Amino acid sequence: MSTTVIQHVLNRLRDIGVRHVFAVPGDYAFPVNDAIAEHPDIQWIGSCNELNAGYSADGYARVHGVGAVSTTYGVGELSAINAVAGAYTDHLPVFHLVGMPKMPVQAHHSIVHHTLGNGEFDLFRKMSESVVCASAIMTPQNVASEVERLIAAAFYHRRPVYMAFPADLATMPVVGSAQPIPAPASDPAQLDAAVEAVADMLGRAKSACALPGVLTARSGLAPEVQRFLDATGMPFATMMADKGVLNEEQPAYSGMYDGKLMDEGVRRFVEGSDVVVLIGALMHDFNSGAFTANLDPGRTIDIRHHHVSVDGMTYQSVEMKDLLAS
Numbered sequence: 001m002s003t004t005v006i007q008h009v010l011n012r013l014r015d016i017g018v019r020h021v022f023a024v025p026g027d028y029a030f031p032v033n034d035a036i037a038e039h040p041d042i043q044w045i046g047s048c049n050e051l052n053a054g055y056s057a058d059g060y061a062r063v064h065g066v067g068a069v070s071t072t073y074g075v076g077e078l079s080a081i082n083a084v085a086g087a088y089t090d091h092l093p094v095f096h097l098v099g100m101p102k103m104p105v106q107a108h109h110s111i112v113h114h115t116l117g118n119g120e121f122d123l124f125r126k127m128s129e130s131v132v133c134a135s136a137i138m139t140p141q142n143v144a145s146e147v148e149r150l151i152a153a154a155f156y157h158r159r160p161v162y163m164a165f166p167a168d169l170a171t172m173p174v175v176g177s178a179q180p181i182p183a184p185a186s187d188p189a190q191l192d193a194a195v196e197a198v199a200d201m202l203g204r205a206k207s208a209c210a211l212p213g214v215l216t217a218r219s220g221l222a223p224e225v226q227r228f229l230d231a232t233g234m235p236f237a238t239m240m241a242d243k244g245v246l247n248e249e250q251p252a253y254s255g256m257y258d259g260k261l262m263d264e265g266v267r268r269f270v271e272g273s274d275v276v277v278l279i280g281a282l283m284h285d286f287n288s289g290a291f292t293a294n295l296d297p298g299r300t301i302d303i304r305h306h307h308v309s310v311d312g313m314t315y316q317s318v319e320m321k322d323l324l325a326s
Contacts, residue, residue: 002173005143006035006165012147013095014041016155018068020060021045021097022053024079026072028114029099031170036070050076054083054094061092065220066154070097073164074114077124084160085131091218093154095161096132098124102168128162135162139169144178152181158218158305184306187317194308194315195326198301201310202232205274210236211257213281215305216320217245224324225279234277237270239287259289270295277301280320 003011013021022045025033037044047053050071061067069084071077077098087094101121105112109119116123125135134153136146150161202208216225222245229236229252237257238245246253255266270276271294278300285291302309308318 004035004171005138005140005174006032006170007039008143008174009097009138009147009163009165010035010039010042012151013066013068014039016151017064017066018042018095019064021068021070022047022056022060023070024048024050024053024072024076026076026099026114028101028167029070029072029076029097029165031167032070032097032099032165035170050079051083054080054096055086057094058083058087058090058092061087061094062090065218066093066095068095068097071099072114073098073100074124076114077128081128081131084128087160088131088133091158091215093158093160095150095154095163096128098162098164099170100137100164100166103166104168106166125162125164131160132162133157133159135164137164137166139166140172140175143174144176148178148181152183156184156306158215184317184319186319186322190315190317191319191322191326194310194318194323197310197313197315198308198323201275201301202277207273208232208234208275208277209254209270209273210234210277210279211239211242211270211281212236212245212279213239213242213287214245215280215282217280219280219305219320221280221321221324222246224321228279228324237266239281241284241287242281257293258287259292259294261289261292273299275299275301277303279303279324280305 020043021036024047053069057067057069071080084096106121111117134150154161212225216222226246235252235254237254240258256262257266257270276295297312303320305320308315
């Protein structure tokens with residue numbers, strides 16, 4: 001038998017590591033619900049409400065690197081939107097699968113349940129746009145290419161994506177095919193320049209410390225960060241949102257840094273270092289001790305997912321994994 005739209009999406013989610021989908025059933029989503037329950041490699045995890053399902057998918061993504069939540073149209077997806085927004089804030093690739101009314105219902109602007117009674121069916125997707133990095137309404141013609149685009153976007157940005165399935169289209173056979181989109185590689189010239197700048201800055205420093213952050217964990221790069229620290233012999237501290245990124249029971253661990261709000265000795269050590277290397281760390285209010293942190297940009301190396309800043313100079317198109325491996 002031909003693979004259906006929802007079966008194709010579930011197969012691709014299985015391929016990237018999803019083994020459980022947290023969900024609440026609903027009539028518009030019944031084709032999606034049934035496909036999840038029947039899938040041989042994915043387990044349906046029923047939840048008492050959509051918000052809990054969304055938070056469960058968030059937690060699952062923290063552990064496994066990717067998560068999925070399934071809701072029905074309108075009332076269901078809106079109940080989950082707070083959890084999806086939280087996943088967006090915390091850089092978690094969560095796939096939100098939404099079951100929509102059938103296409104003839106939408107085409108005729110019918111007044112049906114789970115809507116605002118105005119015949120508009122694109123409103124809730126638009127409401128989700130601010131808390132996802134990409135979205136699509138899945139059809140037999142576009143599902144092969146769109147699922148690859150959404151997977152690539154979710155992992156590039158480390159953010160949730162929105163996938164809607166009209167109930168009549170979800171069970172239709174897939175038309176066409178598409179190949180996975182490769183993860184981006186660094187620009188060679190920019191990577192070489194960034195590596196040289198980092199090496200030069202560290203080579204001139206008499207003291208240095210690292211602040212490994214949560215973005216390294218989101219990218220699955222904690223082992224690479226540990227190898228980088230081992231190779232350089234650099235001590236490290238952790239900030240409030242970054243606890244547990246690395247094993248803190250090692251001699252290189254110096255304690256928690258949170259500006260002026262925590263250990264004064266750790267603050268003096270970090271801020272007094274010739275160079276501070278931020279590795280996937282975000283200087284928001286929690287991490288900066290309510291903005292009391294005092295890190296000189298001229299003595300800071302800031303390594304992010306897709307760029308690196310050294311002494312105020314930013315090198316674009318440099319992937320964190322490539323820089324750490326260099």
